[in-house]
Amino acid sequence: MKIVALVKHVPDAAADRTFNEADHTTDRTNVDGILSELDEYAVEAALKIAESGDAEVVALTMGPDAALDAVKRALQMGADSGAHVADDALHGSDAVATSAVLAAAIQKIGDVDLILTGMASTDGGMSVVPAMLAERLGLAHVGFVGELNVEAGSVRARRDADVTETVEAALPAIVSVTDQINEPRYPSFKGIMAAKKKPVETWSLADLGVDAGTVGLAAAWTTVETVTKRPERTQGEIVTDEGDGGAKLVEFLAGQKFV
Amino acid sequence: MAEILVLVDHVDGAVRKTTTELLTLARRAGEPAAVFLGSGIDAARETLGRFGATKVYVADAPELNDYLVAPAAEVLAQIAAQANPAAVLVPSTPDGKEIAARLAVKLESGLITDAVDVAADLTTTQSAFAGGYTVNARVTHGTPIITVKPNSATPEPAETSPAEENVSVSVSDAATKAKVVDRAARQATGRPELTEAAIVVSGGRGTGGDFSAVESLADALGAAVGASRAAVDSGWYPHSHQVGQTGQTVSPQLYIAAGISGAIQHRAGMQTSKTIVAIDKDPEAPIFAMADFGVVGDLHTVLPQATEEITKRKG
Ligand SMILES: Cc1cc2nc3c(=O)[nH]c(=O)nc-3n(C[C@H](O)[C@H](O)[C@H](O)COP(=O)(O)OP(=O)(O)OC[C@H]3O[C@@H](n4cnc5c(N)ncnc54)[C@H](O)[C@@H]3O)c2cc1C
Numbered sequence: 347m348k349i350v351a352l353v354k355h356v357p358d359a360a361a362d363r364t365f366n367e368a369d370h371t372t373d374r375t376n377v378d379g380i381l382s383e384l385d386e387y388a389v390e391a392a393l394k395i396a397e398s399g400d401a402e403v404v405a406l407t408m409g410p411d412a413a414l415d416a417v418k419r420a421l422q423m424g425a426d427s428g429a430h431v432a433d434d435a436l437h438g439s440d441a442v443a444t445s446a447v448l449a450a451a452i453q454k455i456g457d458v459d460l461i462l463t464g465m466a467s468t469d470g471g472m473s474v475v476p477a478m479l480a481e482r483l484g485l486a487h488v489g490f491v492g493e494l495n496v497e498a499g500s501v502r503a504r505r506d507a508d509v510t511e512t513v514e515a516a517l518p519a520i521v522s523v524t525d526q527i528n529e530p531r532y533p534s535f536k537g538i539m540a541a542k543k544k545p546v547e548t549w550s551l552a553d554l555g556v557d558a559g560t561v562g563l564a565a566a567w568t569t570v571e572t573v574t575k576r577p578e579r580t581q582g583e584i585v586t587d588e589g590d591g592g593a594k595l596v597e598f599l600a601g602q603k604f605v
Numbered sequence: 606m607a608e609i610l611v612l613v614d615h616v617d618g619a620v621r622k623t624t625t626e627l628l629t630l631a632r633r634a635g636e637p638a639a640v641f642l643g644s645g646i647d648a649a650r651e652t653l654g655r656f657g658a659t660k661v662y663v664a665d666a667p668e669l670n671d672y673l674v675a676p677a678a679e680v681l682a683q684i685a686a687q688a689n690p691a692a693v694l695v696p697s698t699p700d701g702k703e704i705a706a707r708l709a710v711k712l713e714s715g716l717i718t719d720a721v722d723v724a725a726d727l728t729t730t731q732s733a734f735a736g737g738y739t740v741n742a743r744v745t746h747g748t749p750i751i752t753v754k755p756n757s758a759t760p761e762p763a764e765t766s767p768a769e770e771n772v773s774v775s776v777s778d779a780a781t782k783a784k785v786v787d788r789a790a791r792q793a794t795g796r797p798e799l800t801e802a803a804i805v806v807s808g809g810r811g812t813g814g815d816f817s818a819v820e821s822l823a824d825a826l827g828a829a830v831g832a833s834r835a836a837v838d839s840g841w842y843p844h845s846h847q848v849g850q851t852g853q854t855v856s857p858q859l860y861i862a863a864g865i866s867g868a869i870q871h872r873a874g875m876q877t878s879k880t881i882v883a884i885d886k887d888p889e890a891p892i893f894a895m896a897d898f899g900v901v902g903d904l905h906t907v908l909p910q911a912t913e914e915i916t917k918r919k920g
Contacts, residue, residue, distance in 0.1 A: 359869055363734045370740075384851070441716060442709055465851065469734070472718045473699075474706035477674070481710040486782035488673065490699050492844070505673070506844055507699035512787035513673060519782070525834075525851045526844060567715030567746035571728065574739045579881070579895040586888070587902025592910025595882065596918070598898040602880060604804065604826065604859050605915050 347401040347517075349460045350452055351392040352476075353420050354382040355413035356469040363469070369563055370570040371438045372469055379412050381419040384464030386530035387523050392462050393424045394528065395496050402426045404455055408436065408447055414546070421541035422533035428546035429455060435551055438563025441470070445478035447561060450554040452483065460501070461520040465490055476522040486515035492526035607691035608660065609635040612681060612704065613653065614696040616791055618645020620652040622801045623696045625760035627753055628656040632763060633725040635691045638662065639767070640684055642677050643669050650769075657763035662688075666774035668781055674700050675780035678707035684772055685712060685748060692727050692749040705752045714747025721757045721856070721877075735850070735869060736876030755800040756856050792845075799829045799846060804859045805875075807831030807848055811864015811885060811904055814841045818908035819863055825915040831855065831875075833865045849874035863904040867892030884908065 357363045357377035364373045381389075392403045405420030407413045408431040417428035431451050439447070452458055466473040473489075480487030493504035501519050505511040506526065533541070551558050559565060585594050599605045609631035614621040624639075631637035639658040641649060646663050653661055662684050668676040681704060685693060693708065695701045697719050709716035722730035727749050733740050744750070799805065806828045808819035816830070823830045832842035834849060848855055850870040860878035865871060867883070867890060875881070876895070883896040884904045893899045900907050 359735065363737065365733075365738070441706075445710065468850070471850075472716075473702050474709070474716065474718060477703040477706035478710050480675075481678075481707040484779045486673075487675075487703070488783050489703055509791050510789040510845075511673075511785050513783050514786050515783040567709075567744060568717055568742055569745050570740055570742045572741040573733070576732075576737060576739055579876070579897075581894050582897035582899070584888070584893055584896065584899035584901060587900055587907055590910075591884075591900040591902040591907040592912075593914050595884070595898070595900055595907065595911045596914040598882070599826075599859075599911075599915075600918070602859070604880075605918055 347399065347459045348404065348455070348457055349392045349395060349401050349462060350404045350406050350455060350458050351385070351389045351420060351425060352448065352461065352463040353385045353389065353405050353407045353416040354467045355379045355407060355409050355416035356382040356467055359468050365573045369438060370573050371563065374410060374412065379415060381416040382464060382468045384466055384468055384525065385416070386423070387525055387527055388462040388464050389420045389423050389425060390528045390530040391494060391523050393531070395460070404429060406448065406451055406455070407431070408444060408451070410437070417546060418541060419533070421544045422537045423531055424537060427544055430546060430548045431554065432548055433551045433558065435558035435562045438566060439561045440566040440568050441472055441474050441478060442567055443561040443565060445475050445482060447551070447554065447556055448475065449479055449482040450556050451549065452479070454549065454554055459517045460496065463520070463522040465522050465524045476520050480520045486519040487522070488513045488515055488519065489522045491521050491523045494521060494523065494527060607635045608638040608688050610685060610688060610690045610693045611637055611639050611658070612693070612695045612701065613639050613641045613649065614698060614701065615641070615643070615645060615649055618648030620649050622760065623753070623755045625652065625656040626755070626758040627694045627696065628653070628658055629758045629761045630723045630753065631694055632657050634723065634727055636660070638688065638690065640681060642680060654765050654767050655762050656760055657765055658767045659765055661767045661769045662772050663769060664772040664774050666776065668774070668776040671785060672781045673783040673785060674703045675707060675783065676776040678704045678711065679776055679780050680772065680774055681708055682711040690748060692751060694723065695750065695752045697752040697754045702752050705750050709750050712748050712750070714750050715744035716750045717742055717744060718752045720751050720753045723751055723753060727751070732877055735873035754854065754856070796823060797827070797829045799831055799853050800855055802829035802855070803857055804828035805831045805848070805855050805857045806861045806863065807833065807865060808836055808842070808863050809833035809865030810835040810839070812836060812841065814839065815905070816842055818905055818912070821912045822861070822908045825912045833871050862892050863908060865892055866890045867895065
């Protein structure tokens with residue numbers, strides 16, 4: 347069985363994230379990047395399946411040179427190999443174009459049984475690429491999965507969406523997982539050393555047969571017109587409870603007409 | 606004027622408030638046309654007309670219920686191909702976003718998610734980076750597909766008697782691959798829905814597992830109850846009530862955080878609330894930095910006193 351885990355390199359949410367002034371794209375150079383935390387759950391889910399059976403795990407990313415770090419982290423956690431789609435033409439691609447490129451990469455990897463992704467990226471956070479991939483590849487997609495069982499050519503999943511559902515789908519399928527599904531492992535020292543010898547393929551758009559004119563900022567089907575930093579919230583009155591904290595709270599609420 | 610398709614969010618015909626918000630926004634940009642998928646149109650008709658739907662497309666088939674979102678996306682694409690709308694508005698729910706994603710590929714159209722406002726020229730407003738930025742964007746290719754968050758508009762009635770069109774459904778094999786074998790009923794808590802509520806009272810690890818003080822205050826204020834991930838992971842409150850990056854995003858008039866430190870992932874889900882109040886026994890808790898009012902103290906004494914005081918004032 348072959349599993350592809352999709353991993354995205356994102357600016358660290360703990361840092362001051364910002365946009366490039368010139369073209370309103372996410373600033374990926376002046377803010378430290380990491381593997382999107384929510385993708386760690388997808389990598390962990392892939393590794394768990396691999397450990398309980400015979401499966402190979404490929405970590406796939408698309409992004410600038412630094413995005414390779416996301417693949418490396420997955421390899422350190424235990425993925426077997428990596429694939430990195432890198433091409434200057436990709437800068438500023440929207441979700442629709444991203445899904446087209448990733449679909450081509452998955453087809454190039456070939457014979458994939460299961461594609462695992464996080465429920466959203468921690469930067470753009472749209473949550474739409476997995477469903478777009480499913481649409482392009484003609485596969486089942488089960489999103490927001492909090493519990494996953496893979497057996498005998500099919501998946502059975504608990505989907506925590508508008509309501510809780512139990513869903514079944516035959517493989518090949520795409521499953522996006524939530525942070526409820528597992529506790530991602532930290533890479534061990536052994537894992538970090540082993541990762542250095544693991545194979546990583548780098549593909550350009552030409553390698554994937556994707557026309558560079560269909561991706562990137564100029565070909566995006568959405569455009570950002572303005573980006574404004576929201577004023578920092580300012581701290582209001584903070585009181586210390588001296589037996590009257592609840593009453594003071596209600597006084598404030600009444601002043602704001604909530605009571 | 607061109608139609609603006611609005612995908613109706615409903616439970617067996619009970620129309621959720623977000624739909625009336627979307628109809629109100631759609632009216633700015635064109636003629637709102639509701640798309641009602643599944644059963645229960647008899648219960649929904651009146652509400653859709655009251656909030657200005659000039660037309661209602663109705664499609665019902667077992668596949669819409671038996672399989673995840675793909676059949677709904679196919680039917681919506683069929684209707685869009687026929688109606689040639691100026692835009693498609695979809696609620697920003699998990700199902701709504703997956704439907705919108707598939708629709709964007711089918712219609713070769715640009716997609717914007719999580720809008721909190723849609724202008725007459727279909728320019729959108731949304732939050733980025735955990736509420737730190739406001740972004741204005743526009744779809745530049747195809748039929749704009751926009752998912753809209755709850756509480757993005759005040760529903761304004763505009764009585765119409767919509768024309769109804771029944772759409773025949775043919776669902777492809779590709780859309781029937783993820784089968785729903787069990788679906789839990791939506792739990793009725795007797796409280797407002799978390800994402801729709803004007804007031805939310807949330808509890809965190811500081812509750813120590815006892816949410817009764819949080820719930821009592823919520824009830825006194827007519828509020829919904831939320832929880833931090835620490836509280837959810839401890840099994841103290843259901844995941845459907847989690848506020849934050851991997852839970853619900855709320856944007857109420859008033860958000861009260863009790864025993865919640867204010868981690869970035871929690872803030873991502875409540876940062877755009879109008880007024881924020883925090884109760885925490887640690888004066889250094891980061892939540893206070895964003896609070897309009899705060900009480901440093903034990904929530905187990907502060908909340909019950911507040912509840913009692915509110916009950917007293919209400920007489
Ligand atoms: C990928 C990822 C996704 C995440 N998504 C979310 C999310 O969606 N939502 C979310 O909330 N978190 C999320 N988190 C977790 C987040 O980082 C924090 O761990 C979590 O929010 C902490 O919850 P808390 O504030 O309840 O607990 P703590 O941080 O432990 O804070 C508890 C607070 O309660 C106070 N306290 C204790 N006792 C009392 C008392 N008796 N009276 C008053 N105050 C008291 C303490 O002083 C403290 O400030 C996510 C984390 C990751 C890695």
